[in-house]
Amino acid sequence: MLDFQRHIDMQAGMKNHNCDICGKVFTRKGSINLHIMRIHAGVKNYNCDVCGKAFTLKGDLMRHMKIHAGVKNHNCDVCGKAFIQQGNLMRHMHIHAGVKNHFCDACGKAFTLKGDLKLHMDIHAGVKNHICDVCGKAFARKTDLMLHLEIHAGVKNHDCDVCGKAFTRKQDLMRHVDIHASVKSHLCDVCGIAFTQKGSLKLHMDIHAGVKNHNCHVCGKAFTRKRDLVRHVDIHAGVKNHFCDICGIAFTQKDSLKLHMDIHAGFKNHTCDVCGKAFTRKRDLMRHVDIHAGVKNNFCDVCGKAFTRKSNLKRHMYACWHQKS
Structure with missing residues (x-):
């Protein structure tokens, strides 16, 4: 009769058993004992023979062993991706459903997975524990470090279908594609000029603000953009890599060659x-x-x-x- 009553309580979702330590409620008294062992007591008697990781419950150990065995029996019906644990599959399904229940208290951004929110919070906290062995640059997320390392390795797997230019990161390719599409969504509030990329607008705003952080070590002249400084330094070095195909005269800057070609073409605007x-x-x-x-x-x-x-x-x-x- 007691077992029947417990069964009725479970079906009804009744939780009459409280943990004295944290107050969490359970349907069965036995669940409290397991909860205390797993969470509060830290008792872990089941050890993995492969990696040595310890678990409170035998079932947890068995699920963990599937990771080493590479067993993935839980498949996504949408994209076909396979998972070892059903819980991971359920969390993955939230991505397809667009469910984002984890919100950042700092900026309000929403995430599907709690782990992604945690990584995002590290950005606000300035936590950067993933460091590049090549240049020392630090990142908040391991995935960002891995993408960064591809830059050092020269890996460029994202190709533009229009001009064939290759990029390391997909996001850089997407910004580049906007150039071909002439999409200019970033407008200057001062003069109204539009830009394809947000970074270009930011550099442009420095011109209005008079920001010139790039200084020539030869003459001291300052520039807003680094590339303008690099071209300027070529003048001091006497570097002239831009040649006129008609008369052979050489120029330091490409723009100067372009103006010179207008002379040959007879352009007078x-x-x-x-x-x-x-x-x-x-x-x-x-x-x-x-x-x-x-x-x-x-x-x-x-x-x-x-x-x-x-x-x-x-x-x-x-x-x-x-x-x-």
Whole structure:
């Protein structure tokens, strides 16, 4: 009769047996004893012969042994992924269902798995226990470290279907694909210019803020972007790797070559509002406008005569020095 009553209580979900230590309630009194042994007493009499891990219950040991045996009898009906334990399968099914019951108290982000929330909390706490043996960079998650190591190894398994460019991380490929699609979702609040990548917008905002953290060790000139500094350093080094296919002249910067090619092509997109004369380069137009404005900032050291253009000053200096001699 007592066993029958216990059975009725279980069916009804009644939990009349409380743990004196933590207050957790159970349907059966025997479950309390197992709970105390497993959680509070820490009694673990069942040891794994393979790795030495100890367990409170024999059933837990048996499930653990399936890990070493590689037995995965619990399959996902959606994607086919197999699991050793049914509990792991159930948690996996939450991913397909979009169930996210674990919330971050710091930022409100939701996660499907409790373990993912725990790893996320390490980010807020600044915990980075996974360190790269190559460069020393630290990461909060082991998966991020593994992806980082692929960079050192030169592994690039994510290829762009449009241009064939390969990337180490899938997220970098996704950002790159936006370039081909001309998707520019990141807008500057100051000038309205749009960018494909959030990182590009961040660098652009530094321009408005006047942030220049990249300094030239030769002349001290500062730049907002590192790549601009690298190109600038090439000037001091005399590096000219960009050649004109028509006349062979070499340039330090690719942009300079592009402007030069416009000369060969006859492109003159910069027009003077006063006389209508057109120029290939904007700086040539600016110098030309000085003529209309009567600006003469180039002075002869010998006679003091002023000129609008530096080239005219050079010719004058040559004649002036010869007359003096």
